[in-house]
Amino acid sequence: xxxxxxxxxxxxxxxxxxxxxxxxxxxxxxxxxxxxxxxxxxxxxxxxxxxxxxxxxxxxxxxxxxxxxxxxxxxxxxxxxxxxxxxxxxxxxxxxxxxxxxxxxxxxxxxxxxxxxxxxxxxxxxxxxxxxxxxxxx
Ligand code: ATP
Numbered sequence: 001x002x003x004x005x006x007x008x009x010x011x012x013x014x015x016x017x018x019x020x021x022x023x024x025x026x027x028x029x030x031x032x033x034x035x036x037x038x039x040x041x042x043x044x045x046x047x048x049x050x051x052x053x054x055x056x057x058x059x060x061x062x063x064x065x066x067x068x069x070x071x072x073x074x075x076x077x078x079x080x081x082x083x084x085x086x087x088x089x090x091x092x093x094x095x096x097x098x099x100x101x102x103x104x105x106x107x108x109x110x111x112x113x114x115x116x117x118x119x120x121x122x123x124x125x126x127x128x129x130x131x132x133x134x135x136x137x138x
Contacts, residue, residue: 003031003072004079004117004124005131010066012106012114019102019115022085023073032072032132038064046130055111062111070131079124082117089113 006023008016013035023030038046043063050056075081087094087101091113094104106114118124 001074001076002078002121002124003074003128004082005127006071006073006082007116007127007131008069008071009063009113009115010068011062011108011112012102013067013069015106015114016069022102026075026081026085028073028075028078028081030071031074033069034131035067035069036131037067040064046127058111072128072132079118079121083119086115086117 087098091107
């Protein structure tokens with residue numbers, strides 16, 4: 001079974017219970033979870049691939065606006081499965097094409113979109129290491 005990162009963004013931390021139930025219903029296990037407050041530096045590092053994008057600053061403002069919940073989740077094809085549960089990045093698109101998705105239900109716009117999922121096995125490995133380093137710290 002594969003593992004990936006599910007990151008609940010500040011706007012959906014209050015929906016954590018509903019999201020965890022959806023994971024269970026889809027045979028996805030939560031192996032690790034932690035709530036953290038992103039510093040601007042860590043948020044910028046996590047999203048470094050988007051540094052030059054016009055929405056970068058508002059993304060960092062949003063991601064540091066409150067705590068996030070990082071989860072290591074596990075299941076068959078879980079990277080793909082979790083991104084399907086999330087729906088498209090844009091809330092408007094999610095509402096029109098995937099009305100039962102997490103972003104359709106809990107997102108608000110293109111930036112405040114409830115949760116994140118790694119987009120490949122490589123990014124899953126990098127992002128899991130980011131939140132749950134193998135040289136463990138708390
Ligand atoms: P995530 O990486 O959070 O799962 P994603 O892979 O669907 O989202 P990315 O293209 O990696 O989307 O963008 C990272 C995040 O940046 C998005 O989730 C969203 O919060 C924000 N974002 C992406 N595109 C836009 C945009 N056009 N306008 C505003 N914010 C955006």
